[in-house]
Amino acid sequence: MIMLQATFFSLPVVWHNALVTLLTFVYVFSVPPLMDYLVTNNGLPRDISRKITHICAGSVIVFLPLFVDGHWSQYLNITVFAVWTLLLVQKGLFAAEDDQAVKTMTRTGDKRELLKGTLYFVVVAMICGSIYYKQFEGVLAMAVLGWGDGLAPIVGTRYGKIKYNILSQKSVEGSLAFFVGSALAGLFFVHLIVPEAFNVTRILLIALIATVVEGISPKEVDNISIPIAVIGAAQLL
Numbered sequence: 001m002i003m004l005q006a007t008f009f010s011l012p013v014v015w016h017n018a019l020v021t022l023l024t025f026v027y028v029f030s031v032p033p034l035m036d037y038l039v040t041n042n043g044l045p046r047d048i049s050r051k052i053t054h055i056c057a058g059s060v061i062v063f064l065p066l067f068v069d070g071h072w073s074q075y076l077n078i079t080v081f082a083v084w085t086l087l088l089v090q091k092g093l094f095a096a097e098d099d100q101a102v103k104t105m106t107r108t109g110d111k112r113e114l115l116k117g118t119l120y121f122v123v124v125a126m127i128c129g130s131i132y133y134k135q136f137e138g139v140l141a142m143a144v145l146g147w148g149d150g151l152a153p154i155v156g157t158r159y160g161k162i163k164y165n166i167l168s169q170k171s172v173e174g175s176l177a178f179f180v181g182s183a184l185a186g187l188f189f190v191h192l193i194v195p196e197a198f199n200v201t202r203i204l205l206i207a208l209i210a211t212v213v214e215g216i217s218p219k220e221v222d223n224i225s226i227p228i229a230v231i232g233a234a235q236l237l
Helices: 013-042 046-066 072-094 100-105 111-115 117-130 136-159 172-193 200-216 222-236
Strands: 163-165 169-171
Touching: 013 046, 013 072, 013 100, 046 072, 046 100, 046 117, 046 136, 046 172, 072 100, 072 111, 072 117, 100 111, 111 117, 117 136, 117 222, 136 169, 136 172, 136 200, 136 222, 169 172, 172 200, 200 222
Parallel strands: none
Antiparallel strands: 163 169
16 A cells, blocks of 8 residues: 655656666766765775765765655666666676776776675675664664765774784774764664664664674675674664
């Protein structure tokens, strides 16, 4: 049953949701060219451009409130990630060294990196946008994965002094950045998208759990372990 929600220009629901989907494409596909320009012409470090892209990709959920619920077309929200899944596989196997995605989404310039953490990210995004569409678990998982995991390496690499090594080297400063980014993003996006589920204590506790999981996770695997931890904790708490 289609919910009684207003649509753009009184369009049918399917066309309204298709238009919102188009906006997500414009947003997501504008980021790599911008990062490529900054890396090539302004000396933006590759690892910074990678994480800015990561944060921007996680923030695509800001468009979720615009989707009209109760119609199959609500799931068009994951289309942009489905397209990126195909692109990442293609680029991870066949891209040239100067490919835009390789320059802006990898740490070392090795195209095969796109088949690891970056690919895991878009698969997780599709799960959150379908199985957990506009649900607390999915929204918080994307907020934590986008902002927490985006900020942690930026801060940790440049300002991390207190190091620790469990399965990979991390820093206390990076972990603190992960917690702060996860908490603030979680509070913002949950309040925006699922305000009925807004609970400060619950969000902060899950952000703390995710911080611990990120701290003990190997590189690349954290794009899987973090959302699993968030979704699992959200269902238990």
